[in-house]
Amino acid sequence: MASLLTDTLPWHDGEIQMRSLLRIPPIINPTVPSLSYGATYLLLNSPLLAIGAVDREGRPWSTLWGGEVGFAKPTSQSKIEIRTPVDSKHDPLADILLHNSSGESGQLVSGLVVDLATRKRAKLFGRKITGSIQVDEENHIDSSRVGFAHLLVQIEASLGNCPKYINIRNITPALPTPRLISESPQLPSGALKLLDHADTLFISSRHGDVDMDTNIRGGPPGFVRVISNEPNGAVFAYPEYSGNRLYQTLGNLQTTPLAGFVFPDFETGDALYVTGQTEVLVGKEAAALLPRSNLAVKVTVTAARFRPDAPRGRSQRTHLRRRR
Numbered sequence: 454m455a456s457l458l459t460d461t462l463p464w465h466d467g468e469i470q471m472r473s474l475l476r477i478p479p480i481i482n483p484t485v486p487s488l489s490y491g492a493t494y495l496l497l498n499s500p501l502l503a504i505g506a507v508d509r510e511g512r513p514w515s516t517l518w519g520g521e522v523g524f525a526k527p528t529s530q531s532k533i534e535i536r537t538p539v540d541s542k543h544d545p546l547a548d549i550l551l552h553n554s555s556g557e558s559g560q561l562v563s564g565l566v567v568d569l570a571t572r573k574r575a576k577l578f579g580r581k582i583t584g585s586i587q588v589d590e591e592n593h594i595d596s597s598r599v600g601f602a603h604l605l606v607q608i609e610a611s612l613g614n615c616p617k618y619i620n621i622r623n624i625t626p627a628l629p630t631p632r633l634i635s636e637s638p639q640l641p642s643g644a645l646k647l648l649d650h651a652d653t654l655f656i657s658s659r660h661g662d663v664d665m666d667t668n669i670r671g672g673p674p675g676f677v678r679v680i681s682n683e684p685n686g687a688v689f690a691y692p693e694y695s696g697n698r699l700y701q702t703l704g705n706l707q708t709t710p711l712a713g714f715v716f717p718d719f720e721t722g723d724a725l726y727v728t729g730q731t732e733v734l735v736g737k738e739a740a741a742l743l744p745r746s747n748l749a750v751k752v753t754v755t756a757a758r759f760r761p762d763a764p765r766g767r768s769q770r771t772h773l774r775r776r777r
Contacts, residue, residue: 462610466708467707471733472700483699484612487608488577488611491575491613492575492577495613496533498522499568499573500524500626501566502517502524502525503515503516503517504518505562505657506561506562506563507659507665512713513658513659514726515546515656515713516539517655517715518602520537520538528605532605532606533577534606535606536602537601537602538628540599543760545726545758551585551603551604558581558583559580561664562665563577564579565667569622570622576611576667578609579607580606584602584604585602587603599629617697619653632761635758638684644757644759647716647725647759650718651674651675651677653719654714655669655717659705660704660709665705677690677691686753687754690751690752692749706733707733710733711729712750722761723761725757725759729755729756730753734751
């Protein structure tokens with residue numbers, strides 16, 4: 454997405470480069486420079502919001518917050534407010550956006566409002582106005598604390614997305630019971646097991662200091678493949694299936710080859726957060742790593758947090774929609 458408030462939002466160089474590599478004809482950027490009516494409706498009726506932000510080292514991170522429908526809502530035509538319990542100690546976005554020692558207002562913030570039951574989603578981009586967290590001393594679990602997050606964001610752009618490759622789930626809210634198992638870029642066995650059966654990931658990327666994007670990727674269980682897992686950082690890859698051909702995430706990875714991921718396990722509540730360096734593979738390079746793939750993303754992990762029982766939602770019923 455782009456953050457310039459103009460009538461027509463331009464594509465940036467990375468997005469143009471991706472469409473050139475894949476020989477995609479020019480199209481108009483459908484991103485709107487505001488909080489659209491469709492995004493507003495989805496925000497008011499969805500139990501999940503994936504969020505992306507950048508830490509002080511310039512690394513993108515992703516998280517998945519949720520709660521009762523309405524935990525995130527617009528407060529004006531261009532501002533949204535998020536109020537929900539989160540893990541105040543181990544969630545990377547709590548560090549970046551909520552604690553007093555974190556960055557100032559104006560930080561890049563991206564979001565993906567998603568309703569997994571209906572497979573509807575909308576992307577948001579904006580900048581932090583203010584963020585805080587109130588720690589609940591009574592919910593003290595394994596040296597971690599559950600806190601109540603309050604985040605206010607100025608929205609600069611939004612975009613509704615197609616429902617492709619979203620696996621259907623019904624989500625019910627659940628308080629986090631956070632435990633940090635590992636902060637090593639070499640992933641522990643529990644994280645590898647999660648990746649082995651993961652069918653959903655959320656990715657956050659940025660275009661320099663101008664723009665940021667959070668989106669979802671899905672596939673059959675195990676669509677993410679671990680290539681290696683050395684002490685200096687695991688390497689994994691996943692295929693990019695054909696979608697709306699906007700290539701906003703991949704365009705960001707062309708100009709700024711960094712991304713943050715969260716892999717939630719909706720059955721157990723576990724989650725794996727990683728940030729790393731990315732490489733977009735096209736054609737033969739993609740097929741050599743992931744057979745029968747024409748487009749793929751390879752990630753070298755530079756930092757990670759594996760945290761059992763992390764997400765804010767639990768799946769009541771899961772249905773893997775067959776890819777077309």
